[in-house]
Amino acid sequence: MSDIIHTDKAPSPVGAYPHARRVGNLLFLSGIGPRTPGSDAIPGNEYDTDGRLVGYDIAAQTRSVFANVRAVLEASGARWEDLVDVTVYLTDMARDFKTYNALWAEHFPDPATAPCRTTLGIDALPTPIAIELKCIAHLP
Template sequence: FLSGIGPRQVGSKEIPGITFDANRKVIAYDIKVQTAAVIASVKRILEDAGSSLDRVIDIQVFLTNMKDDFPGYNEVYNAAFKDIRPTRTTVEVGALPTPIAVEFKVIARP
């Protein structure tokens, strides 16, 4: 069981796919890059625990902008899980911790 997996790079404060202004305010983000980073983190965590993406059975996804971000997120998600097809729920939320646009909660078999 994994919860709160966002796109932040492990061991760093860097968040792939985000452009900040001089005051560290988000001025743009790329949902495809953020989604790919989340999936890469999920894969690494599962493999470190002796599991893998193909053992995922359920995913809950939280997006901060469903209307604009769903198509790009869904494209990256479908490419990563094209042969697996776990159950999935995707919901829009008002905000996520730190300036991220996507977060996963994952259940996988050991």
């Protein structure tokens, strides 16, 4: 038995997949980025006059991706504190890890209750974003 979760409070998936799927007491979130729900704008992105990406703000994108994850969790009946495992994808590990890590510590101040985490440096994501999270939560 599994439940499929979609919410308009998070950005639409960029493919044919749900925001999340609940299987038993586990909730598996699809990769979630920082796009703004409804508009798909990417917080912190800067474009030149030809529409090419010329810069981004990893802090703005990190805050946005955390808000989007929270929205999917809440739509699923879960809470931020229910996260047990997070995989983080950064497109520029050398530039962005320190800022990302500091914001992680703000959102999870106690390592004893924080979810497990793996952070990967990757070449690109499907939209012009610098961060994406893949999460698993445990539900009562």
